Amino acid sequence: MPEIGAHQLEVVETLIGVGRFLVIFVAARLLAELLVRWQLPTILGELIAGVIVGASGLHLIVPPETQAAVANWALQLMGSLADVPPQLVGEVYNESFPSLQAVATLGLFALLFLTGLESDLDELVAVGAQAITVAVAGVAVPFALGTAGLMAIFHVEVIPAVFAGAAMTATSIGITASVFGELKMLRSREGQIVIGAAVLDDILGIVILAVVVSIAGGGSLELGPILKLLAAAVVFVVAAIGLSRTAAPGFDWVIDRLKAPGDVVVASFVVLTLCCFAATAIGLEAALGAFAAGLILSKSNHTHAIEAAVKPVVALFATIFFVLIGTGMDLSVLNPLDPDNRAGLVIAAFLLVVAILGKVVSGWTFLSKEPTNRLVVGLGMMPRGEVGLIFLGLGTQAKLLSPALEAAILLMVIGTTFLAPILLRLVLAGKSDGPDLDPLAEIPT
Known part of the structure; x- marks a missing residue:
């Protein structure tokens, strides 16, 4: 220089x-x-x-x-x-x-923290086994079909195929809740099942993300390390849920005694960084720590104050994270006039079809004695939104994906995110359960 x-x-x-x-x-x-x-x-x-x-x-x-x-x-x-x-x-x-990129990572952690903070665990209990079944099917089906299809049909290497399959497990609580809220259907049975399942789906998706990224970093798919990482991730999330009942009062006690300006946001980010440090220290992805931190504080008496303090941080820095994902996209691979791109476009079409069907079929995987619009449940689980972009962003940063597979995942995320609100509005047109001011409708998308 x-x-x-x-x-x-x-x-x-x-x-x-x-x-x-x-x-x-x-x-x-x-x-x-x-x-x-x-x-x-x-x-x-x-x-x-x-x-x-x-x-x-x-x-x-x-x-x-x-x-x-x-x-x-x-x-x-x-x-x-x-x-x-x-x-x-x-x-x-x-x-x-x-x-x-460091600033963008702060935005990612703040977004995952807010997602955990706004996850209503009581909602999951209320809808019971139906939500659990929908969530598990909505994760397992697209993950299995996507991974197996990429390896068997398109001969994609194991780790990129597994990561692409994991990217299809995501569900955006914010987009689904916003659509159901606009249509005043959040308090319907379908709305309760979808929101409850989406909460669990977020937990399962973040666990899968942490495990897949950790495995990819080591370049190995040996059974022992996989089971160890999976067990650590599950224990970590379960511990976070347990701490939401026991640690939140201690956090509130500290906040009530702080007087300096910025006490809520600084104390919240101390918990966030501690959880990210703990997750990294035991071999998991720091993103799981950020989500767990939100779960821990979700039962705090200061939840609304924390949300009010963190949302501006998310609005600024998560914006940088999502814009940076777009800046690195080589969309020239989507040009059908270039013969070298056609294989990638076929992969993109395959991922989009599997991503849609994998979530829609989850609406038919539960038993219910009450009349339920199963198509609405499946469509409600379909949008990948910000969660899918988080998967894509981490895969891009870890350099796990080829340009064609990267663009195919991007097309899948965009396609499901665009289609879900449109299809839900068509299916639910004219149906309403009256005024519905559920706070989940305010989750940023």
């Missing part, structure tokens, strides 16, 4: 850092506002914004691992403002990118 003055280097780093945030937040907000007006989840807008400004679009935010170059005019602009050569700006850009 050519020698430059300390002040020039500081100016370059500041321009790059501020410029990235400006591009990310403006693009994400514009697309989110557009999709909200179409009654679609804002996270899709953030993802599309990332695609537009990233390696498949304007090349303004380009992760170094994509091997794509930042737009030359942007480098020249920042170089002229700092009075340094454009190539030097590019070098500083690549060297400083991990700091942006």
